Amino acid sequence: MASNSRSRISRRTWIAATSGAVAAGLIKTQADAVKLVAQEAPTPPDDPTRVPGRFTSEVGVRAPEERPRRLTRSQTLSSSSRTPLQELQGTITPADLHFERHHAGIPDIRAGRHELLVHGMVERPMVFSMADLKRYPSVARTYFLECSGNGGGAYNRERMPVEISPQALDGLLSTSEWVGVPVRTILNEVGADPAATWILAEGADAAVMSRSVPMEKIMDDALLAYGQNGEAIRPEQGYPLRLLLPGWEGNASVKWLRRIEVTDRPTMTRDETSRYTDPLKGGLSRQFSFFMDAKSTITFPAYPYTLPEPGWWEVQGLAWTGRGRITRVDISTDGGESWTEAELQQPILPKSTVRFRHLWNWDGSESLLISRAVDETGYVQPTVQQLWEARGERTAYHNNQQRVWKVGANGAVTFGLGDLV
């Protein structure tokens, strides 16, 4: 068949090769080539070896069949969009698919005019341009970023979803290589008072979104990030400068950062009091719940995929913890009756996502797949029953329960937690 198709030149290919732009001598410049690419026929040639390929371009595009998209639910000013976890490979999230969460839209900021003010309990209040900041010794680190509301859609016993994809449930999670300056470098520069215990980080968006952050975290591994996956941070992720607090809830990594005030107490902003606090049973509410505890989810097979036949399938997913490194991921294919250790893709980076794999010989019967992450503190990703017991049933932030996927006898995969609770 293969040789047959190679030897046969279709009418369409013939036309493209002879009476098309190349034969007509229309391609003289790179701009012409770009136009040709833009006009590329939706139907590919039957035999790509019989047609000259397209030329180089200044900016690449994905293959026509690859159309990963963020999932946007709301068109209002306060909005979010979710990363298509089930369509990605490895651990790095392409920057244009990084999840979004804005509190007053994406500001239009020009790097040439953006400045960071650092003041408060400092010897020398200072202003830094982006050029100033980029002149300081930089570091590059791969970290996940996750909204604390991620996964909240599968916590309520009465509203446990069934037809929900990894993207819709857990897509407020992305991983990037971030480049920037350690915040402590800048605090050293301004002469921060050793008695200071907090900072206030403030964004230049229309909400002037701000969060208080303990000095201990700032001096540990906080970054003033301006690079993401090899390029400047995207506008949706805080261009040209964001705070990056590895392993902590995404909201505290203030985007479009314009001001750091060094203080001795939290400011108690709206987004650390009215929002991003976690109601608990007993009438209490957990505040400054920064850490993202160990979590994992299977991204294949998962809704809306259908396994076409029994046999060998590689169960895959992502695991991550804000407390350091993932040390183990266990997989169950029988609803938690038995567990097998999954293979972890190396290197396992702290506060980053890890891809796990488990070879599974599906016998065609209904199966409940569960992943369970363990981190270097010995923390084991809990069941939803454990979380309900600890926190009560009416909170939603920081839901890191074990995700359950049900493979039906027909191969259709759905979110299966409802079968266990």
Added chain:
Amino acid sequence: MRRTALAVIALALACSPSGSDGGGASGASSADGAEPPERFGFGSAASVERVAMWDIDVKPDGEGLPPGSGTVAEGEQVYLMQCIACHGPTGTEGPNDVLVTREPWEEWPAGRTVGGYWPYATTLYDYIVKAMPQLTPGTMTADETYAVIAYILYLNDLVPEDAVMNAETLPGIEMPYRDRFVPDDRTGGSVIR
């Protein structure tokens, strides 16, 4: 020369066995043996005026509150002009955030409303002056902001009808659920919290 030195410093910091992210100038040395400075000196001094222009946040003890004042009656007028479209005639109808809870709760907050959840009244000033009204943020005067806060607190039964809000009175408002907020007690390890 300097670029090379900085690159080496960055590399040395990135490769340090402690896993440190670097930062600070101490401990690293450049390729030509010169010690990096205690401070690099990049950036410029921020004037008092510059700091004052941007330092608009308000702390729970009232630090940062500007001069000015507003009454409940004045606040009702501001609310009708600026807030009602998104928060409804009585602060409960939406379509955006519900602002008002009058009924007490014990086990679970009825909503994340001002009267039913917010632990600090000063947060109202910090948030409203920066982020509201949603389509024209940062346009309300101090008097208007104090006034609309007085009105919202009044709607929540937290202040009387003749209340006046200003830099002295706002930090003294007792928010009913402040003592419900507790620090994060999760620590990793074997305990699920």
